[in-house]
Amino acid sequence: MIGRLRQFCAFWYDFVIGDDWRVAVGVVVALGATYGLHRASVPAWWVVPAAVVVLLPYSLWRASRSR
């Protein structure tokens, strides 16, 4: 039973999070920062694109280093 539950969780982790959990954490932080800036009435549209510009090369750099 525990083995099946573990398999189930592992499947959803792999499905949503994938190979690099740092990307998922970065996205959550970026969305949180966007919300925070919006609440403070500061233009926040640039936060998520900036996060993509940082997260994607960082994740690729880590992946290419390990191959």
Next chain:
Amino acid sequence: MSGGALFLAVFLACAVEAVEATTIVLAAGTARDWRSALYGVFAALVTLAVLIGALGPALSAVPLHALRLLVGGLLLVFGLQWLRKAILRASGYKALHDEEQIYAEELAAAEAVPRERRGAVTDWYAFTLAFKGCVLEGLEVVFIALTFGANDHNLPLAALAAGAAVVVVALAGIAVRAPLARVPENSMKFVVGVMLTAFGTFWGAEGAGAHWPGSDAALPVVVGGVAVFAIALVAALRRSRMASRSTPELLVSS
């Protein structure tokens, strides 16, 4: 988002997943038993239909801002995963997705397992192989179609695009009775990765309260920006790979 862009994004994403599912079903049917494999496909379609029936109305009931935040975030994580893999493949750091090789591996694995009958299913292995393949690839199809459709308030068009992709690929698979190796799957995955990342960026930021300059007109700019950035990353990684390969040779020659 225009209907055409929604249709294209969902169609391409779903076609890629359908190609992968077709390869698995072809291997199960060819190596084992076609009837059991088709039972597996049917059972998978019923499972996915139940999932759509449960999730579709639930997603439609969520307030738009919350939906865009949740779905935008998920699409962005999902899109960055696709794009990461696509860039690694395009730059040579990861092997290209090869349907013929996957088909050969699935075929060899399927031939090695003894036949077992369970109820109406004459070959349980063929059934489960086809079922798992279709459910796993189909989950991505359902996720993409539902999130795009719900975000754009056009679930019927998203469902039509997903259905059209599955039907086109399935018909092609039946016609050639071989893995669809000629489909430019790696290029399609790159395009889909760009689109998922761009739409996830746009909707996620909007859901978190941001207002894009130019409102909806910003979306094509984001799509273009992500595409150019991804292409630049491919070029940079290729250069770095070439440089790391040539370094030992230079050392030897010097």
